[in-house]
Amino acid sequence: MHIILLGTPGAGKGTQAQLIMGNYGIPQISTGDMLRAEVKSDSALGQQLKTVLEAGELVSDDLILQIVESRLRKTDCANGFILDGFPRTTPQAEGLDIILGKIENLNLKAIEISVPDEAVIRRLSARRICAGCGKIVMPQESTPKKCDDCGGDLIQRDDDKEETIRHRLDIFKESTAPLINFYREKGVYHKVNGLQTVDAVFADIERIIK
Ligand code: AMP
Numbered sequence: 001m002h003i004i005l006l007g008t009p010g011a012g013k014g015t016q017a018q019l020i021m022g023n024y025g026i027p028q029i030s031t032g033d034m035l036r037a038e039v040k041s042d043s044a045l046g047q048q049l050k051t052v053l054e055a056g057e058l059v060s061d062d063l064i065l066q067i068v069e070s071r072l073r074k075t076d077c078a079n080g081f082i083l084d085g086f087p088r089t090t091p092q093a094e095g096l097d098i099i100l101g102k103i104e105n106l107n108l109k110a111i112e113i114s115v116p117d118e119a120v121i122r123r124l125s126a127r128r129i130c131a132g133c134g135k136i137v138m139p140q141e142s143t144p145k146k147c148d149d150c151g152g153d154l155i156q157r158d159d160d161k162e163e164t165i166r167h168r169l170d171i172f173k174e175s176t177a178p179l180i181n182f183y184r185e186k187g188v189y190h191k192v193n194g195l196q197t198v199d200a201v202f203a204d205i206e207r208i209i210k
Helices: 013-024 031-041 044-055 061-072 090-100 117-126 162-176 178-185 198-209
Strands: 002-006 028-030 081-084 108-114 128-130 189-193
Touching: 002 013, 002 178, 013 028, 013 081, 013 198, 028 031, 028 061, 031 044, 031 061, 031 081, 044 162, 061 090, 090 178, 108 178, 108 198, 117 162, 162 178, 178 189, 189 198
Parallel strands: 002 081, 002 108, 028 081, 108 189
Antiparallel strands: none
């Protein structure tokens, strides 16, 4: 099972990737998580990436392709994977094609989770992530201040500020939206309504991947 999750920031790709991973045992490959881990490590590369991520800009295609290619070579990807937040540009999708070309029994589905911009802005402004384990939390009034999985602090991502969210949406329209046609032409594109409950979106995804 080789799944590409497409959709604007805040569409629910990370949440659905975690559900697919839990139910089907294939790893979530989130380029955003990998980049944030690099920033957290405070390496020289991490310091450069921090500025790019905070501004909501895209990291270079070459670097992203290098990171993804070496990740997909790991043994846990042998039975499939979920790509979350990658590819985001046509050169990345073309680079991915070359990587996928080496996989036998490729079963590729590109699934767009579709959510209107205003809902994305509302969601992302409210979203918190656990500083410890990265779990995504949508706070309700009753939600505790700490992660219920690991006890870590729930914090707002630097790029989840309204101005940066709008910029990330513009970048999506310009650079990532063309991928919908890219995968439609390959006959592997599917779309689900991301405005439903998390469980209903997952049920739609399961109908596509089963
Ligand atoms: P995400 O967690 O997927 O929203 O990604 C957070 C940030 O990481 C993005 O706003 C970009 O700065 C960077 N990023 C993540 N994935 C990619 C990618 N495939 N190409 C370029 N930049 C990326």
